[in-house]
Amino acid sequence: MKKAFLSGNEAAARGAWEAGVHVATAYPGTPSTEILENVSKFKEVYAEWSPNEKTAFEVALGASIAGARAMVSMKHVGLNVAADPLFSSSYTGVNGGFVIISADDPGMHSSQNEQDNRRYAKFAKIPLLEPSDSQEVHDFIKEGFEISEKFDTPVLLRLTTRVSHSKGIVKVDERKDVPLKDYKKLPEKYIILPAHAKKRHYFVEERTIKLREYANTSPLNRIEWGDRSLGIITSGISYLHAKEVFPNASFLKLGFSWPFPEKLLKEFLDGVEKAIVIEENEPFLEEEIKFLGYNVEGKKYIPLVDELSPEVVRKGVLKEELERLPDGKGVQRPPQLCPGCPHIGIFYNLWRLRATVTGDIGCYTLGALPPYRAMDTTICMGASVTNAHGFDKARGWDFTKKTVAVIGDSTFVHSGITGLADIVYNKGNSTVIILDNRITAMTGHQHHPGSGKNAKGEKTPKLDFEKLAKAIGVRKVYHVDPHKLRETRKVLREAMATEEPTVVLSERPCALLPEERKKAKERPKKVVLTDKCKGEKCMGCIKLGCPAISLRDGKAYIEPLLCVGCDLCQQVCPFDAIVEEGQNG
């Protein structure tokens, strides 16, 4: 048997491939992105980046109904977008096995909330699998396809950041080719007309009873008998943190955690003196156990907020911590727009214009941080466009002429288009800036309908933002290169002052794309002439927010390891104190 060192996401891709998956879909989102990236490398699998999670979900469900083994992966908040088909799919059931992967983000390393998607499994009444490490991700996904087909149900495989992004040793296998299942037209199953859905709801409830029984004997659940004075009930990553702190305790280790395996629980509780629940975020297991009438405690010890870790478990349960050195002073080092980032030109200008900015989800959310602080709202994917429209309808033209929505190209396709149609249809006057950097940047460069390539890297038709805006009814569409600072400011002023819907296409590729990096390598870097630089008294280049530029001994300093040789700092320096390396002015 071969061994590989895989992240949870890589293991999910590998396990799905081994299980014979035919169709895999996703919209990128941390911490889920690498699942589709990796599964798309297998030639036997059709893999696509879909425009959003709802479309991804529906494509995968369609493939399942058509007889294929299918999977869809997304970050936790993506499942909110796909919640509509999720609930319907519980009623329709599947044909080929269908696994939904939700990668949650406890600790909010790269997310806007800490929602615990285990609740979706219970809400939609579908089985929930919670692997703890890469090996389990690999094994559970294979089991997930079996459960899905056996019980005619979608299966929710729930990962968390530390499962998705930790690497461990995985025993891997070869692919088992699974033929497509026969397709039969079954209107009473797949058309959820009220009359059909009523019958399907009975089916769902009967299925849940069967799954509840099955959970007691599932190989994904086990009791590890140890010291019987303390029993720990846990699942997912929490199992590993608890095991680290209590290596000798007894464990009820749940991998198939909903419907809840009551018989197994009873056996465990009968065998230990005291039982506690250790789980991250929501008291999901604890509530199930209490609802069944057993007295256990969990959230009394373990916080609801933030990521779990061995020290949080130790502090919570034992009220102690390891002997250690005091924490050191860390300098605040928030993430920043990269050197040469196209968004710098937009946010620098929006700050200069003192604009009200409704923002969106992507790298450019960093425009909210100093030095720009050029953002007023960020809610969810697409909300920049609709928030601006709401501002407009609440406060009128005098306010709207100082307001813009900023949204990335990928996010605009994901859920900005409907908002733009709303503005035009309902006679709004907002300005929408589409930050077109030709890629889904934040999550590490995934293609989308506007980038001209698909998940396999093949050329595809490229969505034309100008034609789309015009088709929606926007009459004024502007194009700018955001690295031309003055020109950009002029266009922004004009678009904002126009009393009708306007779209500004800010067009420049992400500075981290390979072609851009190559150009950067060939360009000379910039240096500061310290005798000309007014430093602290000026701060002109510092306020660009370029990570390569800092203030050292009262003067501007450009770190050569970071500089990409763009000329934004030269454009803003009023004293010609920035030149190409090797020049002395």
Next chain:
Amino acid sequence: MANTKNIIISGVGGQGILTASEILALCAMEEGLDVKKSEVHGMSQRGGSVVSFVKFGEKVYSPLIEKGSGDVILAFEKAEALRWRGYLKKTGGVVIMNTLEIYPNTVSLGLDTYPENIREEFEKYNVKTIEVDAVKLSKEAGDPRTQNTVLLGVLSNFIDFSVDTWINVIERRVPPKTTQANLKAFELGRGVIK
């Protein structure tokens, strides 16, 4: 578990931390040990503070290093060493830090100050403190992007893996064009400790 070795690799997004931690983890695997590594992708890689935890031994459970259980901090940037001090074990911990200082814009904008006397901040707790000019040594090795390999070279003195293991994994993991520079960088780093 008590017999695992816990290594904290810290720095600033874009410094090659994830490659370094991958090489370390693969060395542990090659030595027949259980190994886990953990880091966070996404937002924090845009020039923010980045950390990767690598744990290896007979059996590793949690991928996270508990505060007070770290054996070595390998910092690619000076202030990013101090940030993680609380993770070191109380006695016998080691810190290896690059002398490179990268000032975040919070300092330039007057919102925060860059920590001072970082070496003393470790030495006053009797932490073995090693400073390395990895920028200089990487240039000596022929490629400024080999700073991470220089630092792995220094780290190799504190880990019981054979030199062949390191060399094999480095050869396997770095771009072929840079193999020679990386091997040289490793050797220069390893030579920092006499």
